[in-house]
Amino acid sequence: MKTTYIQLSLSAVLLLGIYSCKKGEATASYNERADSVADSAAVITSDSISSAATMKVKDKQFIKTADVNMEVKDVYEATISIEKTVQDLGGFVTHSNLQSNVVSQDTYNTSGNEAMLIKKYQTENTMQVRVPTEKLGDLLFIINDKKLFLNSRIINAEDVTSNIKYAEMEGKRIKKTGENISQLKSNKDKVKLDNDNMAEGNLQQLANMDTTDNIKYSTVDIYIKEPKLRIAEIAVTNTQNIDNKYKFNFIYDAKNAFVEGFYLIQKIAVGLITVWPLLLILAAVIYFLRKRKLTKPEHTKIQE
Missing domain, CATH: 4.10.860 (DNA Excision Repair, Uvrb; Chain A)
Structure with missing residues (x-):
């Protein structure tokens, strides 16, 4: 009986050992497949961006920078998305200049009091962000999904080991x-x-x-714009009708003209009083010229 119990115990231990080995092999196989899939995904992501963005060399230190110029569907929406992505990756925005360049604007009167202002404009944004260097490839991969057309992308990896x-x-x-x-x-x-x-x-x-900060954080300059012009319709007041309404008032303008004429006469009188020495000299000159003119005929008559 005791011998049978020992045999059963050994059989149970043997079976448990075999089961554990199989389970360990299955788990190891699963982990290997998962690691393989993760490595493949990393390779695909790296290949789709650039080897310069994810490059690592033993005993080498690199300062990595990138410059992206692309066209997007909506500049404002893309800006918000990029800023959030940078924050999620542990980075920060150092510069963001979003502006709308107005190409033309015209006002069309729609009624006596209302008008419509039509603006044609193009929106663009110049950004500079900094992200951890190990996240540079991730940022460029996410930004790449926002593009309609990529004008240029420059990635630099400067070796600063020396x-x-x-x-x-x-x-x-x-x-x-x-x-x-x-x-x-x-x-x-x-x-x-x-x-x-x-x-x-x-x-x-x-x-x-x-140098340490530039190695730890990569600088990315981003320029985005919309490929076509946008149109903004803004309701405004019909200023032309308002101008015509108050452009001319006959009674008020006639009254002002009468007052201005009275002030003009006063100014002329004050001006004549101011130049009285000139008037006095002019009167003296006229007097002597007339006297000489009268004296000359009498002298001619005496000679005859």
């Missing part, structure tokens, strides 16, 4: 220079040298921070 190495060497040099300066005697020259060295060190740290 620049980083040089910055590290410069940091060591500045640190060594600071140690050497600290050993000098305290005087005016030492203060100046120490100040210059600290300023150089601050500039180097700032450059290192900029």
Whole structure:
């Protein structure tokens, strides 16, 4: 009886072991298929964008930038979508200039008091966004779905590995220079040298921070516009009818003309009073000319 129990126990353990192995093999097979599908999707996404956007090289550091110029169906809707996508990817918008360029506008009177303003315009937007570098390919893939026509797309991957190495060497040099300066005697020259060295060190740290930030976040310049003109119909007031209504008032204008004429006479009188010396000289000249004219005939008669 005891022997039979032991045999049954061993059989049960053997069966459980076989089942576990099969289950593990099935799970491993499933995971391998899932990883294969994910890798295939990643390859498809990468191939559909650009290898420069998703490129990774061992022991290399890249600053990646992109420039996209495309036409979309609705600039405002595309702008909102891109801004939300950038935020979801952990990025941020640094510049967005959405504007409508008016090509022409005309006003058509529809009644005595109403008119319709017709504007033909084209909307465009110039954006600059920054996203984590590992998300650059995702952003370009999503933006690509918004396009009607892609005018251009430029992706740059600048290798800054040597620049980083040089910055590290410069940091060591500045640190060594600071140690050497600290050993000098305290005087005016030492203060100046120490100040210059600290300023150089601050500039180097700032450059290192900029480089690190540019490596971590990629800058993407986006220009989008609508391919055709849009038309806006705006109800306005019939200004021409209003102008005609108040353009001329005979009684009011006649009254103003009479008053203006009275003021003109006053101005002329004041002007004559102002130039009285000239009038006096003119009167004297006329008097002497007339007197000379009268004297000349008498002199001629005496000679005869």
